[in-house]
Amino acid sequence: MTEFRSPDQEVGQLRQRVVVAGVFMFLCLCVLAGRFFYLQVMRFDYYHTRAEDNRIAVVPVPPNRGTIVDRKGEVLARNFAAYTLEINPSRVEDVDATIDALGQIVQIDDYDRRRFRKFRETSKYFESVPIRTRLTDVEVARFVARRYRFPGVDVRARLFREYPHGDLFGHVIGYMGRINTRDEARIEEAGETANYRGTDHIGKRGLEQSYESLLHGHTGSEQVEVDVGGRAVRVLDRRTALPGHSLILTVDVDLQRVATQAFAGRRGALVAMNPKTGGVLALVSSPSFDPNLFVDGISVADWRALNDSPDHPLLNRAIYSAYPPGSTFKPFMGLAGLELGKRTPEQSIVDPGYFVFGGHRFLDDKPGGHGVVDMHKSIVESCNTYYYMLANDLGIEAIADFMAPFGFGQPTGIDIPGEASGVLPSPAWKKARFRKPGQQRWYGGETISVGIGQGYNAYTPIQLATALSTLVNNGVMFRPHLVQYIVDPVTGARTQVAPDPVRRLPLKAENLAVIRAAMVDVTRTGTGARAFAGAPYAVGGKTGTAQVYSLRGSRYKEGDVAERLRDHSWFIAYAPAEDPKIAMAVLVENGGFGSRSAAPIARQVLDYYLLGKRPEGPPPGAEDAGPGPAGGD
Incomplete structure (x- = not known):
């Protein structure tokens, strides 16, 4: 039997449902309104910023x-x-x-x-x-x-x-x-x-x-x-x-080009600077590399060609590679002898062609010796025996103490990265360098080799150029630098990179005059005379030949040695001799005599810098030039 509900009951239930639904909808609207208030009022700044970020980049x-x-x-x-x-x-x-x-x-x-x-x-x-x-x-x-x-x-x-x-x-x-x-x-x-x-x-x-x-x-x-x-x-x-x-x-494009072309593809380095300011006039490391290869990211083939080359074109030989200075060290040794009272300009020795120390015979570069040798002749003819004896008289401690203020064995502070320190040998250096007690001991025979720029001596071309600049600038050392002015992009104002004198060495003018006079005669009658024959200006210089490996008492025969084991060729020079405006160090790796390879490069650079004369071709190489009239370096 079907049960019938009264209309009043149904209406009541409907009203209840409507009320519940209304309350529910009201609560939902309240939640929604609260959320809207939270987002649009309380969090307005945050979401406005995000919206702007999406619209504005x-x-x-x-x-x-x-x-x-x-x-x-x-x-x-x-x-x-x-x-x-x-x-x-x-x-x-x-x-x-x-x-x-x-x-x-x-x-x-x-x-x-x-x-x-x-x-x-x-x-x-x-x-x-x-x-x-x-x-x-x-x-x-x-x-x-x-x-x-x-x-x-x-x-x-x-x-x-x-x-x-x-x-x-x-x-x-x-x-x-x-x-x-x-x-x-x-x-x-x-x-x-x-x-x-x-x-x-x-x-x-x-x-x-x-x-x-x-x-x-x-x-x-x-x-x-x-x-x-x-x-x-x-x-x-x-x-x-x-x-x-x-x-x-401070560099000059044309001078840099002349110096680079003078190397004719040979390995080496050249640093030329103004001794009165430290401004670098030319800095060459040969061979070099084209920086344009790196602009878009260097290709694998180009990178391998540079990185795997036996000539190491990425190596900055001018500031990073350290070499024995050979006889270019002798003017500084001579000055040490004069300043420390171990020699006078007139004091002489008799050179038999060798010096005996500890039962070992240290050979001179000239068989039979140079005869009677004083300070002047020792530099002009590059007499090894004179400096063997001088090194023995000075002692390694005195040599190291005298050379350090010239910048040997320490970075010059040039304004490009990657500079090496080199090695100024001393007992303290050797003790720090080696671990075994037997290796740490300093031996007297090592001092003899140091005296002629061999042994543990190892300096960069920039160090030799800086030391030479100090010597010819009467003991005033300037930090080498490549930047002369910094230009403001807005105002165009130039700010000069002021010359930075590092130190002033208390050197006696009369002793400097003795050394500089001898260096001038190196290019007139000595080992550098052939390279500077007919030069219309006075130039001071010193040749140097640095051994790559120990001869162990035997004499060097270039033809019997592999090319990369041959002696390095050095030349240091300054000009005009009476008032130096340029000082330089030139190195040709495995170039043999300094008079044969490095000195002709220096001549071409000086001819252009002082006379504006451009070379007609590369300087004479190992095949067509020999040592100067006095032989040796």
């Missing part, structure tokens, strides 16, 4: 890097703009497929792909990575017409570094390279992270590295309104980037 604007010019204003490093095709991996689903598709529009070879993978490994996930650089206008037009097919791919205008003189200044200028993790750590440590936003490259080696903070400039920014595809619609605000400072150097 802050794009860093890298600064224009400062230029580098020589003393006459000729450009050595500059910037040029070029289009780069870049991929943002975070916005591309299939990078490889995208690259293949792009290859149908612009040329992308295997080198571009390898470089892209390398850069991608070192880049942050959200950063764009170049797949092609230096696009032509035609290639840019082709891509732009099809850009809608490639989300996450775009063309950007970037600045690239250019070195117009190629390998002529490779070791001086250095090069630009992509920022790596070590660079990032240095940038972060210096508190410059924000200033390098949007910057992919940084100075590597040379002046590009040592003056990075000045050359780089200050990064600007743009507030850009973007669409849903991330493409710029309009620029809302701009903070202009400040370009980097420019550098005016």
